[in-house]
Amino acid sequence: MVKLPRQRNTEQIESRFTIIRTTTAILIALVIAFLLILVVSDQPITDFLTLLVGPLRNSSSMITVISKSVPLLFTAIAISLVYSAGQINIGAEGAFFAGGVAATAVAVIPGIPPVIHVILSILAGGIVGSIVMGIPGLLYTKFDSVTIVTSLMMNYVALHLGLYFILNPLRDPSAGFEGSYAFQPSAILSKLFNSRISTGLIIAIVVVFFAAFLINKTTFGYKMQAVGSNPRFANYSGINVEKTILSVSLLAGMIGGIGGSVEVLGNYNRFMYSGFTNHGWDGMMIAVLCRNNPKLIPLGTLFLAYIQTSADTLNLTSNIPPELIEMVQAIIIIFIAAKEFLKSWEHKAIVKNSQSRLVEEGVK
Amino acid sequence: MNEFLRKIEDVSIGSEILSMNDITKIYPNGFIANEDVNFNLKKGEIHGLVGENGAGKTTLMKVLFGIETAENGNIKLAGEKVSIANPINALEYGIGMVHQHFMLVESLSVAENMVLGQEPVKNILSFDKDTAVDRVQKVSKRFGLPVDPYAKVRDLSVGFKQRVEILKMLLHGAKILLLDEPTALLTPQETEELFDQLIDLKNEGYSIVFISHKLNEVKRLCNRITVLRDGKTIVTKKIDDVTESDISNLMVGRNVDINIEKDKAKPMQSILKVRELTDFNSFGKKVLNKVNFDVRAGEILGIAAIEGNGQSELADNLSGIRTIKEGSVSVKGTKINDLDIIDIRNLNVSIVHEDRMTTSVAVNQSVKTNLIADRFEKEDFSNIGVLKNNEIEKLSIDLIQEFGVKTNDGDSAVRTLSGGNIQKVVAAREFSSNPELLIVSQPTRGIDIGAADLIRRKIISLRDELNTAVLLFSADLSELLSISDSIIVLYEGEIVAYFDNAEDLTEVILGEYMLGIKKQTESEIKRVVSNG
Structure with a gap:
C-alpha cells in the first residue's frame, strides 16, 4: 500500500501560520531590541543575554515572574471574554483599579472574621469591577454607543472616583504619604509556601479554568461566541444578543475587579496606587497575543511577565532604560495584530497544498 | 482610443477575440475554483457560460476582469498575451463586467454613477456635472437605451439599475461585456427587454459572455456555450448542437429530474394567521399595507414579488427579526407580536433567512x-x-x-x-x-442544481410527513410554481392576487401581477383568509 503524504486541510495551515506569525513577530522584536541595545549600551552582549535569560538566573526572579503574572491573568481573561463576544471593551484597567479600591474599603473595616473578611473584600472588588465594565456594555445595548470610547472614558471615571475615596474617607493621615488605612490582618491574603506569591495565584488559576470551561463547554459560552462572530446570526437563532453582551461585560468586569482586589490584598498592607497600574492595558496585549483563547493566556501572561522582569533586571544592571522593553512589547503586538503579515507566504502554502491534493485525487 | 481597443476593433466578426488558457485559481481558504480552465470568445457572439454554483463561472470572469489573480494560466486578447491586474486595467483592454449584485452607489445620480472612475473635471478641482450628463445622454442615445441621468439610483427599478450598469461599461469603452446572472432579479418582461438590448449589441459587433443558471434563456440567446463543472471546463459547443437537457446533464454530470413531482396538498387548520399587517421602512415609507393571509398545516403557500415590494419585511416580521408595528400575527393561536425570536422558535417555527451569509450562518x-x-x-x-x-x-x-x-x-x-x-x-x-411552521426565503438562491433539488424535496416531504405549514418566498418563479400549492402576489406591499391552485399558473401570468399591470378583485384576494 502506498502511503500518501500527510494531508493538511486549510484550517491546519491557517493555525500553523498563526504560530509562525507569533514566533516571527517575537523574533523580529528581539532583533530590533538587540539593535537598540547595541546603540545605547556599553556592554551589549551582556545586556542582551540579561534580556533573554536574566530571570532564569535566580529563583527570586522566577518568583517575581509568577508574582507579576497573577494580576495579568485576571485582566487578560476579562478582556478575552468581552473580545470573544465582539465587544471592544477596554475597561479592565478601570475595573482593576476600582476593584482594588472597593476591596480596600472592606478590608479596613475591623472585626470581621478572617476568611469571611477576605471573601467580602474580594466580592466588593468584583461587584465594583462589574459596574465599571458593565456600564459600557449597557450603553452599547441601550444606545448603540461605541464601546471602545465609553469603556476608555469609564477607566478615567473609575480612576478618579477611586482616588477620591482613597484620598478622602479612606486616607490614613498618620501614614506620612498618600495611602489608605492599613488593611485588617483578617483581610490579607496568605502567602503560598512562605514565598512572596500569595494565594491569589490559586484564585487566578481557578479563574482561567473557569473561563476556558465557560467559553468552550457551556451554553453561555456558545451564546458569547455566536454573538461575537455574527450578532445577526445570533439574533436570528433566538439568542438574546443584548442580554448576552451585558452579561459578558458584567462578568469580565467582575473578574477584573477581583484581580484588583487580589493584587492589593495579596501584596500590600494598604492601598498605595496613585494612578493607573497598567495591568488592564497589559491584559489587552495578552488577550490579543493569545487570540482571546483562555487556554493560551497563561502562556502569554508568563511571557509578558518574563520580559517585564528582564526589563527590571536590565534597569538595575545596565544603563538601558525600561522604556526600551516597552517598545519591544509594542513591536511584538504590532506584528501579531497585523493580520496580513506573512499572508502571501500563507497563501502560497495553501495553494501548494490544494495542488498536491489535486495530484493525489488524480492518482486515485 | 488606445492601441488595444483598436486591435479589438480590427478583429473580424466571428474570429477569436479572447482566449483564457489553463487558468487555475485557488482561493485563500484553499478552495480550487478554477483548474486548468480553457475558454474562448469570438467577436460578435453571445457566449453562454453555464454550470452549477461553485463550478467556477464567476471566478473565471473575475480573473478576466482583474478582480482575482490567477495562480496559473494566461489570457490572450486579439491574439496577444495580456496581464490584467485590476478592473481599470480590464476596461483599458475593453473588457467590462456587470456583476450579479449591482456595483452602484445608491445615493448618487445615474450620471454620477456612470462616470465614476472617469469623472469629468472643470476648473481643475470641481466635478463637471454638465459634461457627465452630456456623456450619459450621448451613450444612452447611441445604444437606444433611455435613462434619466438625473435620477437617483436608489429610485430605479432593478431592470433600470442593470441598464445603468451596462451603459456604464459601454461608456467606459467596453467592447467585451461579461454579464454575471443578469436575469436573476428580473421579471419575465424585463428579461425580454434585456435580451433585445443584448442582441442589438451583438449585431453591432460587441462580444458578450452570459452567465446563467436558466437553461431556456441560454438556449434562446446564446450562439455557443461553455460548460464548467467543479472548476473544470467540460465542453464548448454550438448552441444548436445541444438540447436543454443535454446542457443540464453536462452541468451536473448526471441526470437530474428538474420537474418535482408532488401530490396534491391536503390543507388542514390554519397555523399562521396574519391580520392587517402594516410596516414602514426607516424612511417612514409604507412597505406593507394591511396584509391578510393564512397558512394552513400541510400546505405550501408561495409569495411572489419583485425585489423591494415588501416580501423581505414580511418574512422578518413573521419570524420576529423585525418588530411588528401594526396589525397582528399569530402562530397556532398564540399572538407573536411581542414575542422574542426564541419564543417564536419554541412554537415550532423554523426560519430560513434570505440572507444566507450574513444571517443564516x-x-x-x-x-x-x-x-x-x-x-x-x-x-x-x-x-x-x-x-x-x-x-x-x-x-x-x-x-x-x-x-x-x-x-x-x-x-x-x-x-x-x-x-x-x-x-x-x-x-x-x-x-x-420538526417544524409546524416553516418560513423559508430564497431557499435555493445561487446554489447548484443538486443541492437545490435536495432542499426542494425536503420542503415537500415536511409538508407531507409532518403536515408542516410552509410559507415560501422565492424570486425563482419556476421554483415557486413547482413547489407551491397556492400563491400570493405582493405588489408595493399589498396582496394583489391569490391563486389557490399554483398548477394552473405560468410565469407570464405571475409577472403581470408582480409588475402591477393586473390586480384581482377584493373578494378574490379575500379567499386567502380561511374561516377555520
Whole structure:
C-alpha cells in the first residue's frame, strides 16, 4: 500500500501560520531590541543575554515572574471574554483599579472574621469591577454607543472616583504619604509556601479554568461566541444578543475587579496606587497575543511577565532604560495584530497544498 | 482610443477575440475554483457560460476582469498575451463586467454613477456635472437605451439599475461585456427587454459572455456555450448542437429530474394567521399595507414579488427579526407580536433567512456549532447550562450525512464550504426540528442544481410527513410554481392576487401581477383568509 503524504486541510495551515506569525513577530522584536541595545549600551552582549535569560538566573526572579503574572491573568481573561463576544471593551484597567479600591474599603473595616473578611473584600472588588465594565456594555445595548470610547472614558471615571475615596474617607493621615488605612490582618491574603506569591495565584488559576470551561463547554459560552462572530446570526437563532453582551461585560468586569482586589490584598498592607497600574492595558496585549483563547493566556501572561522582569533586571544592571522593553512589547503586538503579515507566504502554502491534493485525487 | 481597443476593433466578426488558457485559481481558504480552465470568445457572439454554483463561472470572469489573480494560466486578447491586474486595467483592454449584485452607489445620480472612475473635471478641482450628463445622454442615445441621468439610483427599478450598469461599461469603452446572472432579479418582461438590448449589441459587433443558471434563456440567446463543472471546463459547443437537457446533464454530470413531482396538498387548520399587517421602512415609507393571509398545516403557500415590494419585511416580521408595528400575527393561536425570536422558535417555527451569509450562518464558526444554533439550550443538548458534547457530535454527524453536506467533518469552519453546502447546513438545522411552521426565503438562491433539488424535496416531504405549514418566498418563479400549492402576489406591499391552485399558473401570468399591470378583485384576494 502506498502511503500518501500527510494531508493538511486549510484550517491546519491557517493555525500553523498563526504560530509562525507569533514566533516571527517575537523574533523580529528581539532583533530590533538587540539593535537598540547595541546603540545605547556599553556592554551589549551582556545586556542582551540579561534580556533573554536574566530571570532564569535566580529563583527570586522566577518568583517575581509568577508574582507579576497573577494580576495579568485576571485582566487578560476579562478582556478575552468581552473580545470573544465582539465587544471592544477596554475597561479592565478601570475595573482593576476600582476593584482594588472597593476591596480596600472592606478590608479596613475591623472585626470581621478572617476568611469571611477576605471573601467580602474580594466580592466588593468584583461587584465594583462589574459596574465599571458593565456600564459600557449597557450603553452599547441601550444606545448603540461605541464601546471602545465609553469603556476608555469609564477607566478615567473609575480612576478618579477611586482616588477620591482613597484620598478622602479612606486616607490614613498618620501614614506620612498618600495611602489608605492599613488593611485588617483578617483581610490579607496568605502567602503560598512562605514565598512572596500569595494565594491569589490559586484564585487566578481557578479563574482561567473557569473561563476556558465557560467559553468552550457551556451554553453561555456558545451564546458569547455566536454573538461575537455574527450578532445577526445570533439574533436570528433566538439568542438574546443584548442580554448576552451585558452579561459578558458584567462578568469580565467582575473578574477584573477581583484581580484588583487580589493584587492589593495579596501584596500590600494598604492601598498605595496613585494612578493607573497598567495591568488592564497589559491584559489587552495578552488577550490579543493569545487570540482571546483562555487556554493560551497563561502562556502569554508568563511571557509578558518574563520580559517585564528582564526589563527590571536590565534597569538595575545596565544603563538601558525600561522604556526600551516597552517598545519591544509594542513591536511584538504590532506584528501579531497585523493580520496580513506573512499572508502571501500563507497563501502560497495553501495553494501548494490544494495542488498536491489535486495530484493525489488524480492518482486515485 | 488606445492601441488595444483598436486591435479589438480590427478583429473580424466571428474570429477569436479572447482566449483564457489553463487558468487555475485557488482561493485563500484553499478552495480550487478554477483548474486548468480553457475558454474562448469570438467577436460578435453571445457566449453562454453555464454550470452549477461553485463550478467556477464567476471566478473565471473575475480573473478576466482583474478582480482575482490567477495562480496559473494566461489570457490572450486579439491574439496577444495580456496581464490584467485590476478592473481599470480590464476596461483599458475593453473588457467590462456587470456583476450579479449591482456595483452602484445608491445615493448618487445615474450620471454620477456612470462616470465614476472617469469623472469629468472643470476648473481643475470641481466635478463637471454638465459634461457627465452630456456623456450619459450621448451613450444612452447611441445604444437606444433611455435613462434619466438625473435620477437617483436608489429610485430605479432593478431592470433600470442593470441598464445603468451596462451603459456604464459601454461608456467606459467596453467592447467585451461579461454579464454575471443578469436575469436573476428580473421579471419575465424585463428579461425580454434585456435580451433585445443584448442582441442589438451583438449585431453591432460587441462580444458578450452570459452567465446563467436558466437553461431556456441560454438556449434562446446564446450562439455557443461553455460548460464548467467543479472548476473544470467540460465542453464548448454550438448552441444548436445541444438540447436543454443535454446542457443540464453536462452541468451536473448526471441526470437530474428538474420537474418535482408532488401530490396534491391536503390543507388542514390554519397555523399562521396574519391580520392587517402594516410596516414602514426607516424612511417612514409604507412597505406593507394591511396584509391578510393564512397558512394552513400541510400546505405550501408561495409569495411572489419583485425585489423591494415588501416580501423581505414580511418574512422578518413573521419570524420576529423585525418588530411588528401594526396589525397582528399569530402562530397556532398564540399572538407573536411581542414575542422574542426564541419564543417564536419554541412554537415550532423554523426560519430560513434570505440572507444566507450574513444571517443564516456564522461563517467563522464550525459546521457543528451552526447546526445546533436553534437547540443548544434544549435539554437534549445541554444540562444546567453545560453543553452535552457527545449528543451534539452525534447530531452533527447525522445531519451532515442526511443532508449530504460536503465537509471534512463537523469541526470545519462554514466559510470553507461552497454556497450550496452552506445552504444545506442551514436546511439541515431548520428542517430537522420538526417544524409546524416553516418560513423559508430564497431557499435555493445561487446554489447548484443538486443541492437545490435536495432542499426542494425536503420542503415537500415536511409538508407531507409532518403536515408542516410552509410559507415560501422565492424570486425563482419556476421554483415557486413547482413547489407551491397556492400563491400570493405582493405588489408595493399589498396582496394583489391569490391563486389557490399554483398548477394552473405560468410565469407570464405571475409577472403581470408582480409588475402591477393586473390586480384581482377584493373578494378574490379575500379567499386567502380561511374561516377555520
